[in-house]
Amino acid sequence: MENYLKSEKSPYLKQHENNPVHWHAWNKKALEKAKELKKPIFLSVGYSSCHWCHVMAHESFEDKNTADVMNKKFINIKVDREERPDLDNVFQKSLSILTGVPGGWPLSMFLDENGVPFTGGTYFPPKEMHGRQSFTNILNQVSDFYEKNRDKVVEQATQIKDIFKKDQEKSSVIGQDLNTHLEAMLNYVDFEWGGFKGSPKFPQFYVFESFLHFYKKNKNEKYYEAVKVLFANVCSRGLYDHLIGGIARYSTDDRWIAPHFEKMLYDNILFINLLGQFYLQEPNEYYKDKIIQTVEFINHSFKNKEGLLGSAYDADSEGVEGKYYVWDDKELRNVLKKDYDLFAKYYDVSENGNWEGKNILIEKSIKPNTEENEKLKKIKNTLLDIREKRLKPFFDDKTQIDLNAYWISTLIFVSEVLDKESWKKIALENYNIIKALTKDEIYHCYKEKEGVKVFLDDYAYLSQLMINLYEITGEIVYLNDAKEICQKTWDLFYDESNKILQKNLIEKNDLFVPPSDVNDSNIPNGNSIFLLNCKKLEAITGDNKWQNMAKELTQSFHSFLNLQSTQMVSYIKNLDMCEELQTFTFFGDFKKNTDLHRYVKKNYLKSSTLIYKEDSKENYLVVCKNQTCSNKIKTIDELESVVKNYAI
Numbered sequence: 001m002e003n004y005l006k007s008e009k010s011p012y013l014k015q016h017e018n019n020p021v022h023w024h025a026w027n028k029k030a031l032e033k034a035k036e037l038k039k040p041i042f043l044s045v046g047y048s049s050c051h052w053c054h055v056m057a058h059e060s061f062e063d064k065n066t067a068d069v070m071n072k073k074f075i076n077i078k079v080d081r082e083e084r085p086d087l088d089n090v091f092q093k094s095l096s097i098l099t100g101v102p103g104g105w106p107l108s109m110f111l112d113e114n115g116v117p118f119t120g121g122t123y124f125p126p127k128e129m130h131g132r133q134s135f136t137n138i139l140n141q142v143s144d145f146y147e148k149n150r151d152k153v154v155e156q157a158t159q160i161k162d163i164f165k166k167d168q169e170k171s172s173v174i175g176q177d178l179n180t181h182l183e184a185m186l187n188y189v190d191f192e193w194g195g196f197k198g199s200p201k202f203p204q205f206y207v208f209e210s211f212l213h214f215y216k217k218n219k220n221e222k223y224y225e226a227v228k229v230l231f232a233n234v235c236s237r238g239l240y241d242h243l244i245g246g247i248a249r250y251s252t253d254d255r256w257i258a259p260h261f262e263k264m265l266y267d268n269i270l271f272i273n274l275l276g277q278f279y280l281q282e283p284n285e286y287y288k289d290k291i292i293q294t295v296e297f298i299n300h301s302f303k304n305k306e307g308l309l310g311s312a313y314d315a316d317s318e319g320v321e322g323k324y325y326v327w328d329d330k331e332l333r334n335v336l337k338k339d340y341d342l343f344a345k346y347y348d349v350s351e352n353g354n355w356e357g358k359n360i361l362i363e364k365s366i367k368p369n370t371e372e373n374e375k376l377k378k379i380k381n382t383l384l385d386i387r388e389k390r391l392k393p394f395f396d397d398k399t400q401i402d403l404n405a406y407w408i409s410t411l412i413f414v415s416e417v418l419d420k421e422s423w424k425k426i427a428l429e430n431y432n433i434i435k436a437l438t439k440d441e442i443y444h445c446y447k448e449k450e451g452v453k454v455f456l457d458d459y460a461y462l463s464q465l466m467i468n469l470y471e472i473t474g475e476i477v478y479l480n481d482a483k484e485i486c487q488k489t490w491d492l493f494y495d496e497s498n499k500i501l502q503k504n505l506i507e508k509n510d511l512f513v514p515p516s517d518v519n520d521s522n523i524p525n526g527n528s529i530f531l532l533n534c535k536k537l538e539a540i541t542g543d544n545k546w547q548n549m550a551k552e553l554t555q556s557f558h559s560f561l562n563l564q565s566t567q568m569v570s571y572i573k574n575l576d577m578c579e580e581l582q583t584f585t586f587f588g589d590f591k592k593n594t595d596l597h598r599y600v601k602k603n604y605l606k607s608s609t610l611i612y613k614e615d616s617k618e619n620y621l622v623v624c625k626n627q628t629c630s631n632k633i634k635t636i637d638e639l640e641s642v643v644k645n646y647a648i
Contacts (some may be wrong), residue, residue: 003016003017003018003021003023004022004030005017009398009448010445011080011396011397011447012048012080012083012396013080013083020061020063020071021067021070021076022067022070023076024077026043026084030075031510034114035114038150039074039075040073040074040075040112041075041076041115042070042075042076042077042109042111043079043108043109043110044077045091045105045107046079046081046105046106047081047105047311047312048080049249049263049264049312049313049394049396051260051262051315051321052122052123053105053106056106056123059125066126066135066139069140073139073143074139074143081105082396083398083444083445084452084453085503085521086511090164090513090515091107091117091120092107093164094109094117095107097160098118099119099120101121106122107122108120108121108123110146112146112150112154113154114157117160121138161512161513178575178579179214179576181565182211182223182572185569186222186223189222189226190229191225191229192229193229193254194226194233194234195230195234195256197254198254199251199252199254200250200252201253203230203239203247203267203270206270206524206569206570207569209277210569210572211226211227212227212277213576213607216607227278228282233256234256235286235290236365237251238256238360238362241263241325242347242362242363244293244297244384245290245293245294245296245297245298246263246271246301247267247294248262248267248315249261249263249315258354259322259360261316261321262312262314262393263312265302265309265311266523267522268298269298269406269407272291272414275294276413276414279291280602291414291417291418292418295411298407299423304398305397307429308399308430308437309403309404309430310395310397310399311403312396313393313396314393315393316393317390324391324392325387327358329350329353329359332359332383336379336382336383339375339379342375342376342379346364346366347363347364348364349361398446398447399437399446400445401438401442401445401461401462402444402455402460402461402462402526404430404434405462405464406465408427409468412468412472416598416601416602419598428469441454442458442459453505456493456526456527456530457503459486459488459489459492460489460530461523462485463530464532466478466482466485467482467533467536467537470482471605471609471610472601472610474590479540482537483537486533486534486546490549493506498556499556500553502515503517503526519564519568520569520570524570525570527553528570529574531554531571532577535578535581536581539611540609554575580626581625582609582625583608583610583624584600584609584611584621585610585611585621585622585623586610586611586612586613586620587613587616587618587619588616588618589614590612590619593619593634596634599636620632620633620634621633621634
């Protein structure tokens with residue numbers, strides 16, 4: 001026996017390649033070995049920037065005595081959840097079903113020899129503490145139980161399969177009022193500090209994107225206030241990195257003071273995506289600066305060897321959580337000297353600190369004048385230079401296609417919002433890299449040009465990007481690419497039994513149940529994205545096949561929504577957009593009215609579909625919504641009059 005992770009490319013799996021545990025990756029060989037030896041499987045799921053994954057690894061997986069027990073009694077499988085989101089999704093649900101525990105990472109599951117879970121947990125300590133048994137005791141108990149009850153455990157596999165089937169049940173109610181579902185969620189919003197009540201606190205930007213969408217539609221001020229309070233606090237407090245930009249994964253408290261310091265690409269994409277939309281409602285220099293700073297941070301700090309973006313930065317450095325980001329007051333005084341008082345006037349720093357005796361940089365509510373603001377910029381650059389000399393947290397540099405496609409779409413959008421041609425250039429360059437990388441076959445993850453399995457989200461977000469590129473350029477090549485990828489998505493992922501798209505490839509599913517999933521997770525669900533893609537293609541091409549796909553998915557989503565709307569927030573927005581699709585059609589040569597075209601892209605790209613009919617001799621714009629179309633529009637003033645009068 002040996003540790004088989006040495007041949008893997010995943011940075012997370014590579015972190016465990018020298019463990020004394022005889023780790024396998026999730027593959028046919030490992031699953032067949034469990035069947036052959038009639039041994040239970042210990043499945044450990046995590047990711048490279050997960051703090052408690054590192055803790056459990058150090059305490060247990062690096063310990064020879066613990067490893068001996070694992071190797072003797074189990075087939076041990078390690079999974080990077082970012083490589084295999086389908087596995088993570090199914091086994092997180094399994095944990096909740098089997099134990100009532102909500103799940104999280106590290107995920108520690110025990111499976112029978114056929115790969116079906118029968119119990120599990122999350123973090124297990126090396127010694128008994130806080131009512132949790134030691135990991136070694138858990139291993140021995142589970143092994144003994146399996147040995148004595150093997151036949152019974154294996155026979156019970158059908159029960160959990162039945163529960164998963166029940167989870168896919170739908171309500172017969174369709175076509176319900178979408179706003180009602182979203183409005184109920186306002187009861188849980190923290191209108192003082194932003195986000196949702198309680199701690200730990202995750203920003204959940206795509207929920208607030210739906211709030212903003214419905215605010216623009218029905219002018220419910222509570223929706224707008226929810227978004228406004230969220231950004232006022234997220235942008236000013238500890239979750240935001242005030243030296244270089246970007247946000248951390250979540251806050252450990254309910255006031256965004258103390259972040260869990262890991263930085264995930266997906267969180268920062270969602271942050272910029274929504275902040276760009278909010279900026280259009282409330283333009284000011286403060287939010288403009290946050291957008292610029294974070295975009296530059298993402299483009300620079302997340303860049304990997306592929307020329308695209310990696311996945312995450314660890315929370316720890318030198319084995320200490322947050323060490324890279326926090327400041328000792330004495331260090332600040334020594335560095336800043338006479339400038340310390342000015343810095344302390346606008347940032348919450350003190351001798352005692354605001355987090356475990358150290359200082360997390362948090363803006364105070366008072367705003368500096370122009371002269372002081374310039375001085376503060378120089379001070380922050382000084383601190384950044386010093387911080388850059390510290391040992392940096394580990395960077396997981398693998399390329400995820402869904403996230404990179406999502407980022408390019410977002411970058412294109414904010415480049416229009418802030419009129420940043422340089423960003424658009426970067427976006428197009430990155431798209432060309434993706435096209436070259438996926439020329440022969442699309443994978444989910446790339447590391448040193450080698451790929452790992454493809455999922456629904458990769459196809460959904462890639463086709464969304466292609467549609468967005470067509471919408472901003474009018475170039476038919478992007479539209480043709482989008483049509484091709486969307487058709488392949490339907491062919492490869494559509495689950496006829498559940499009438500939705502499956503998370504992984506229909507023909508290559510290696511799980512005990514088909515992972516047909518409608519819940520939003522770190523990013524909006526691929527099913528939700530694909531629905532809007534179909535509706536846009538229907539509007540652009542007039543082809544009924546896209547209409548038929550959208551209709552079938554819409555019926556399913558409405559049925560699911562009636563039972564689990566709080567986990568399907570992206571659908572609420574996208575279903576509403578589909579039902580009241582707004583189109584902006586440019587006839588003739590749109591490049592001859594660049595001002596109007598630029599204005600539409602900036603203000604309506606996120607809420608509408610842009611279409612080009614270049615065979616017209618006359619140059620004009622027509623806006624349509626709810627089967628009603630405007631007269632010919634040739635100026636921005638005419639457009640605004642139409643929007644105002646017809647609520648388009």
